[in-house]
Amino acid sequence: MICIDKENCVGCGKCVDICPGNLLTLKNSCAAIRDVRDCWGCCACVKICPRNAIAYQLSADLGGAGAKLFADDSPTKLTWQILKTDGEKIFLEVDKRQSNKF
Amino acid sequence: MTEKYSVDVLIIGGGAAGLFAAIRLSEFNPETKIIVVEKADVRRSGCLASGVNALNAYIGKGHTPEDYVEYAVNDAHSIARRDLLLTMAQRLNHVTKIIERLGLVIEKDSEGNYVERGWRNVKINGESIKLILAAAVKKFPNVEILNHVNVADFLLDGDKVVGAYGFGVREKIFYNFAAKVTLIATGGASGIYLPNHSGGSRHQIWYSPFNTGAGYAMGIRAGAEMTTFEMRFVALRCKDTIAPTGTLAQGVGAAQINSRGEFYQKNYGNTTSERVFAVTSEKFFGRAPCYLKTIGISAEQEKFLLDAYLNMSPAQTLRWIETNQPPSKFNVEICGTEPYIIGGHTAAGYWVDKNRQTTLKNLFAAGDVAGGCPQKYVTGAFAEAEIVAESILETLAEIKMPAPIDFNTGELKKFFANDSAFTIDELEIAMQTTMDEYAGGLTQNYRFNESQLNLAAKNIERIEKLSENLHAADMYDLLKIFELRERLTVAKVLIEHLKARRETRWAGFAQNLDYPNRDDKFNLLVNSVTTGGKTKIIFRSLNDDLH
Numbered sequence: 001m002i003c004i005d006k007e008n009c010v011g012c013g014k015c016v017d018i019c020p021g022n023l024l025t026l027k028n029s030c031a032a033i034r035d036v037r038d039c040w041g042c043c044a045c046v047k048i049c050p051r052n053a054i055a056y057q058l059s060a061d062l063g064g065a066g067a068k069l070f071a072d073d074s075p076t077k078l079t080w081q082i083l084k085t086d087g088e089k090i091f092l093e094v095d096k097r098q099s100n101k102f
Numbered sequence: 103m104t105e106k107y108s109v110d111v112l113i114i115g116g117g118a119a120g121l122f123a124a125i126r127l128s129e130f131n132p133e134t135k136i137i138v139v140e141k142a143d144v145r146r147s148g149c150l151a152s153g154v155n156a157l158n159a160y161i162g163k164g165h166t167p168e169d170y171v172e173y174a175v176n177d178a179h180s181i182a183r184r185d186l187l188l189t190m191a192q193r194l195n196h197v198t199k200i201i202e203r204l205g206l207v208i209e210k211d212s213e214g215n216y217v218e219r220g221w222r223n224v225k226i227n228g229e230s231i232k233l234i235l236a237a238a239v240k241k242f243p244n245v246e247i248l249n250h251v252n253v254a255d256f257l258l259d260g261d262k263v264v265g266a267y268g269f270g271v272r273e274k275i276f277y278n279f280a281a282k283v284t285l286i287a288t289g290g291a292s293g294i295y296l297p298n299h300s301g302g303s304r305h306q307i308w309y310s311p312f313n314t315g316a317g318y319a320m321g322i323r324a325g326a327e328m329t330t331f332e333m334r335f336v337a338l339r340c341k342d343t344i345a346p347t348g349t350l351a352q353g354v355g356a357a358q359i360n361s362r363g364e365f366y367q368k369n370y371g372n373t374t375s376e377r378v379f380a381v382t383s384e385k386f387f388g389r390a391p392c393y394l395k396t397i398g399i400s401a402e403q404e405k406f407l408l409d410a411y412l413n414m415s416p417a418q419t420l421r422w423i424e425t426n427q428p429p430s431k432f433n434v435e436i437c438g439t440e441p442y443i444i445g446g447h448t449a450a451g452y453w454v455d456k457n458r459q460t461t462l463k464n465l466f467a468a469g470d471v472a473g474g475c476p477q478k479y480v481t482g483a484f485a486e487a488e489i490v491a492e493s494i495l496e497t498l499a500e501i502k503m504p505a506p507i508d509f510n511t512g513e514l515k516k517f518f519a520n521d522s523a524f525t526i527d528e529l530e531i532a533m534q535t536t537m538d539e540y541a542g543g544l545t546q547n548y549r550f551n552e553s554q555l556n557l558a559a560k561n562i563e564r565i566e567k568l569s570e571n572l573h574a575a576d577m578y579d580l581l582k583i584f585e586l587r588e589r590l591t592v593a594k595v596l597i598e599h600l601k602a603r604r605e606t607r608w609a610g611f612a613q614n615l616d617y618p619n620r621d622d623k624f625n626l627l628v629n630s631v632t633t634g635g636k637t638k639i640i641f642r643s644l645n646d647d648l649h
Contacts, residue, residue, distance in 0.1 A: 017249075018143055019146075020148065022141070022272075036302070037302055038304075038305050042152035043416050046416075058424060061301070061303050062299070063342050067420065080412055080416070092419070094229070094412055096207065099225045100209075100226065100409065101353070101406035102219070102353025
């Protein structure tokens with residue numbers, strides 16, 4: 001499921017356009033999800049958000065403990081950031097010009 | 103208000119097949135006026151929204167398209183159309199070159215050959231595959247893309263498809279499309295059965311929860327012949343995240359292992375359905391949990407796995423890291439999913455000829471909605487799209503532009519005025535629980551008998567009646583109502599197909615407890631045509647072509 005940081009959202013609407021389920025809307029110039037249970041977890045909104053205002057989070061029934069997954073997209077690389085509940089940050093960089101090894 | 107369009111080619115669904123068809127049609131003839139109608143945004147719509155990890159249909163060195171046909175027929179336990187498989191397989195490597203030209207990164211060796219994963223796969227970076235297709239199609243001025251518009255149904259003139267009508271998902275706008283030729287390129291159907299998780303994670307499922315079988319439903323309502331719906335697909339997945347397992351099995355050679363440490367898969371065979379049956383049976387006999395054995399993989403292999411999953415199913419990478427249970431130290435638990443109807447993996451879908459022409463005039467089908475041709479994956483969808491593009495160009499000059507047909511917007515608007523005792527969600531759950539309990543869902547280990555199927559049919563009919571009274575507060579609600587009704591339409595036909603195949607062919611996907619064994623009498627295709635709400639079963643020989 002995703003969670004939206006209302007402080008960081010500037011209401012640009014990019015996530016509203018991109019969501020494959022038409023789940024996101026703008027409410028008072030801030031992104032909002034109609035029903036978080038309907039999120040597929042595809043992370044299209046996480047990748048397109050220019051402000052890191054949307055994160056993917058594993059729900060408790062999927063083994064989640066509150067860590068958040070953010071992404072910074074650029075033409076050549078996708079940089080993922082995992083923010084754990086104890087404040088630890090883990091960065092994973094995927095070079096878009098390289099194929100998967102498996 | 104209603105917006106009207108007149109085009110040469112109407113493409114319904116902006117996924118792999120739909121966009122590739124638009125690209126190839128435009129390259130063949132840049133004068134072709136095309137409109138692609140997509141209910142989300144073509145950049146990230148459908149089942150490839152988060153990316154894809156490999157091209158899973160490719161003819162590797164030393165192999166032929168005929169080898170691919172044999173593989174697919176064997177995997178389907180004989181229930182597939184060889185003519186469709188061959189015409190697809192002959193184009194797999196050709197369309198792989200095209201998608202590389204459009205910008206997909208494909209791994210190559212020092213001599214410039216694609217690096218193969220097994221003999222049927224090539225390694226890629228497929229995270230942005232939809233963005234690549236969307237950017238490619240945008241370059242053609244003859245193609246118009248309509249995002250956030252949902253097609254509700256075909257427009258018919260007798261048995262001829264002459265376009266379609268739909269509605270905006272955001273604004274209250276209705277759409278009327280007149281087209282010489284229509285390509286149905288929507289996705290398969292998820293959400294008919296109760297999923298692995300309920301509540302907060304109800305959409306943490308394998309296939310896109312937004313692929314609701316719209317194309318199947320439109321075809322069924324229009325009386326198109328359909329094939330092999332009873333060959334449901336059940337995916338073998340990583341437990342909880344429902345992330346793919348192929349990358350573990352093929353990437354690091356991880357084998358299935360049960361809680362007693364036994365490598366059991368050899369007892370079951372190695373077709374797609376047998377691999378699922380292996381897990382279901384081990385669980386049934388008390389030897390769960392089942393895992394893919396990843397303990398002991400190298401640090402480098404682990405890094406590659408983390409990256410590979412970020413490119414298609416980020417939840418799995420997050421889970422490994424967040425839970426401090428990396429695959430090198432912990433085996434990955436696996437499970438089967440709820441059943442799906444999907445022609446890209448199994449043989450369910452429209453009954454088509456070699457040109458991918460359906461039984462309805464001027465209607466073609468490609469990708470997940472096209473039946474008879476399993477194991478097509480992304481490149482197979484491209485191949486079918488290209489076949490359609492060529493077929494359309496051959497016939498387009500002979501077809502006159504149809505006069506626009508008015509449709510009754512009242513059929514759509516009535517949902518705004520309705521007063522229902524139930525919500526859309528409540529009816530969706532009613533459908534899913536009935537299909538799960540009585541039509542071989544996940545909690546029943548995919549098992550059913552005919553008495554249960556009869557009960558399922560009655561329940562689905564009742565729920566369908568209730569759905570006529572659902573209330574829509576806005577256009578999004580209207581979309582949800584249509585999606586539910588599409589699933590109900592598919593479920594009704596699916597039940598009839600399950601009843602008709604009086605044997606158990608793919609135990610991992612479906613077990614008919616009245617007929618628990620394979621019966622070679624059923625070396626045939628179960629087809630159907632629905633008219634006036636009644637589904638008539640037609641048995642066809644495996645060698646039957648269309649018409």
